[in-house]
Amino acid sequence: AQSVTQLDSQVPVFEEAPVELRCNYSSSVSVYLFWYVQYPNQGLQLLLKYLSGSTLVKGINGFEAEFNKSQTSFHLRKPSVHISDTAEYFCAVSKAGANNLFFGTGTRLTVIP
């Protein structure tokens, strides 16, 4: 079975500072990895995904993530955050042959002016 662990439940960061949101997964087979963002009182939106190929994946709004197979991680990064990045971020995993996506517990990013 696959599972996802988001190590930080809350991350405060000052505006224009860099941020990293951590995600680790566990699976005995190859996986597909995703980051979704949830703005207040909204549904989730896809930020980026890793299926195969280049381990550095670029997404919307200046976010990127790096797939690290040896460390079973898929951390999300942004070099300079904005107030508008304040939201909850979810890491998710699926695998070939499965029907569904499994989500982590989420990391609440708060950007401080």
Place this chain on the structure above:
Amino acid sequence: NAGVTQTPKFQVLKTGQSMTLQCAQDMNHEYMSWYRQDPGMGLRLIHYSVGAGITDQGEVPNGYNVSRSTTEDFPLRLLSAAPSQTSVYFCASSNRPVTGELFFGEGSRLTVL
């Protein structure tokens, strides 16, 4: 440009009452699913469907029923509501649930007293 539409947005029930959360999508997606979101627990899959007439259980199916009579609609039924079902419910659809993007509704906030 409707996407995934959920109704109602808010609902208060008394213990033992029944209700149906409605979900409709206009993207002709075969896959539809229901998640519940609880603080500190992320999103957990309740039920899903890979096409009309086909449904299956997710991680937390107890207390919920679903049916899929059309491609567009995937209602979630609570037959006898319990306080433990107080949550925010999200419906999602996709044409490629494992490797593609899940499209989410805006959520339905349910309180069971």
